[in-house]
Amino acid sequence: MTAYLIRRLFQMVIVVFVVSLFMFFLFNIAPGGPLTGLQQQQRRITPEEKARIRAQYELDLYWPVRYTRWLVGQPQGPLVIGGQEWFANVPMGCYLEATPEEGGGCADYVYLSEMPELHPPIKSSRGILFGDFGNSTVVQAGRPVWDLLASRLMATVELQVISLVLALVIAIPLGIYSAVNQYSKFDYTFTTAAFVGSSMPTFFFGLLFILLFTVLAGRAQEVWPWWPTLPPGLREAVRPYDVASWLRVQPGTPLDRFLHLLMPVAVLTIFSVAAWSRFLRSSMLEVLRQDYVRTARAKGLVERLVINKHALRNALIPFITILVLQIPIFFAGAIVTETVFAWPGMGRLYFDALNRSDYNIALAFIYVTTILTVVATLLGDILYSVVDPRIRY
């Protein structure tokens, strides 16, 4: 087991490293960037001004240099050994690009010796490996990324934990019941509904709910007075609002927060329930066909014990994979759902960061998600060996 864990940890480090390198490269070649908007707003920007702003975002540096600065905070200046500066004249980037008339290429390189002056350490990070994710550049310019992530984390965790618990409580019994009563009317209804639920994109249900409970709620109340109006976005209201004619909700109260949770939680739960119960149903059907289930029946066990003790334990084993992969989602949130409901969580932060080219946020987000995913996978593999005695490492 120890040897296995060491090997796995080693592999995980490699995976995280390769992912970080790859995504950094992808962000580098992706079109657009923090300067795109700037150039459209101010057409008459001079090349010198442009170079200065580029330097502010470190865009003047070559991308491998930026990568190592992002990863470990180096290089920050020439190497000093015994009072002597080494590699001072190695170009690290291009500060000012030459115009086509000048023959292209670079007019003014950034040399290693110029680094402390042009890119002082205060502006860049000590490196993500040392826990410094740098500062936000656009979304909330100057604010440390870690601080920004932490401020959003609770909103996402709240949403995800509630919908996870709800989804498990609903999906597991549904899947079991449907499998045990295969080809019954319930089973047909359930599989159809679950198929629709898991095939529809999440924004469909999000928009549908907003339409039903916010946009058209006023009209619905004319016919059915009990129809509620629900707040369509954010975690808390700003002003008092009416859910029904007889119920006014004050912002910031527990009821207010509860009402704000309803629609996003419902969307996430519907999706998870649909996917998981289908998975559990097929897993359960597979197990119910096994010989050892027949053996359990031949022993004279009541059907409830046959299902819960002999079948369910085996059927839940593959479910571990799905469950542990919820761990990175606790951090990453649901990008689409959070965006649809303007939920101030991680998913929406990521969406904003991508939209506005705030690379430090986007990179930190992917980096942490990657680490959580590999850790969750390892955790899943360890859990497998706990619940299934046949698996030993």
Next chain:
Amino acid sequence: MPKLLEVKNLKTQFFTQDGVVHAVNGISYYVNAGETVAIVGESGSGKSVGVMSLIRLIPQPPGKIVDGEVMFDGQDLLKLSEDELRDIRGNRIAMIFQDPMTSLNPVLTIGRQITEALELHLNMNKDQARKRAVQLLEMVGIPGADSRLDDYPHQFSGGMRQRVMIAMGLSCDPQLLIADEPTTALDVTIQAQIVDLTRRLQDELGMAIIWITHDLGVVAGMADRVIVMYSGFIVEEGNVNDLYGKPRHPYTLGLLRSIPRLDLGRQKRLIPIDGLPPDLLEPPTHCPFAPRCSFVQDKCWQENPPLVEVTPGHKAACWVDISNVQVQVSAKEEAAS
């Protein structure tokens, strides 16, 4: 001897998308207390479904027992409620299955799987059940029984697992043990061990056994009576000597002639039964064996022969008295070879 089990006109069918599968077509037989009855037949002859129907273990749906009576100790098992039947399953009628590799639950220790039935039927507490489980494992010949109780099925070999299955089946001291091809998945030396073990345990405990197999060789040494099934019908039934010595159904004769025998020398070739068993979706109204039978006559194509007593205690379902014809056939074959 009193009849422990009497099956009358049992019919089991499976209602599938392709149509109704006539798996068991009205079979009647009995088992006396303490006796061993072997049910023989090829794959798909309805032998497994027939015995699983006794304690309603077939999957319902699609399976359904459409007709018949299963009298066990004066009660009709088919008329009992699910709860009443559960008291009998694993307790008074136990069953062991074909594939010991898949018949044990992989995530529960074998101790747990054995004690389960003890706690359920004999109301033992955990300690008592554990002690009894150790005894049972010792009885079926598993060395180091005490320590092996906490092992999982994958830590046992195939033969050892079948011993565990037998220990589990015998845990509540059943009056009837149904063994559904218990040796088919095992290699020959282990087969012999399991057969010997079962015989020894039967002598000690005195239960009746229904032993299902497609291997007439395994049956010869242990059964008192043999029932031959074909296409969901019983085609021949008799005590072991009658049936082996003077088979009265061409199918039984075919089975016997396809067993390799050490005493007949090299020259004698095995004679396989040509053709395939009939489609159970559309059972024929004539004799189901007619298309493969070398004794076939016009009558065989018109009507399915009933199972009738040919000599006392020996029944066969055939229009032809093959005990006479057979002599001529063997003589012809002798001449040919």
